Amino acid sequence: xxxxxxxxxxxxxxxxxxxxxxxxxxxxxxxxxxxxxxxxxxxxxxxxxxxxxxxxxxxxxxxxxxxxxxxxxxxxxxxxxxxxxxxxxxxxxxxxxxxxxxxxxxxxxxxxxxxxxx
Ligand SMILES: [Cu+2]
Numbered sequence: 001x002x003x004x005x006x007x008x009x010x011x012x013x014x015x016x017x018x019x020x021x022x023x024x025x026x027x028x029x030x031x032x033x034x035x036x037x038x039x040x041x042x043x044x045x046x047x048x049x050x051x052x053x054x055x056x057x058x059x060x061x062x063x064x065x066x067x068x069x070x071x072x073x074x075x076x077x078x079x080x081x082x083x084x085x086x087x088x089x090x091x092x093x094x095x096x097x098x099x100x101x102x103x104x105x106x107x108x109x110x111x112x113x114x115x116x117x118x
Contacts, residue, residue, distance in 0.1 A: 034064040046110035074104040
């Protein structure tokens with residue numbers, strides 16, 4: 001159950017990535033401020049994006065995004081370029097792409113957060 005959900009999530013990014021590749025190369029570099037996106041702990045679901053005081057599982061942003069791990073464990077950020085980790089209280093900056101964020105050792109029914117950076 002856990003593995004199949006993850007495989008599905010990864011397949012979704014890989015597909016979306018192949019889809020978006022031509023768009024990415026056509027866009028000229030444009031300076032956009034880095035936005036901060038907080039990932040917080042809240043049950044049920046375990047972790048959520050907190051945007052404007054609301055808890056959501058999907059987010060879209062332009063430019064670059066700083067992901068801050070305010071969860072209770074490390075986070076895994078999967079994209080077609082591979083997997084990155086964020087330790088608790090730390091952050092990473094991601095660029096254009098599609099990402100699925102999950103917590104290290106999370107339960108199968110916990111949230112898979114989806115982030116699209118354009
Ligand atoms: Cu969590």
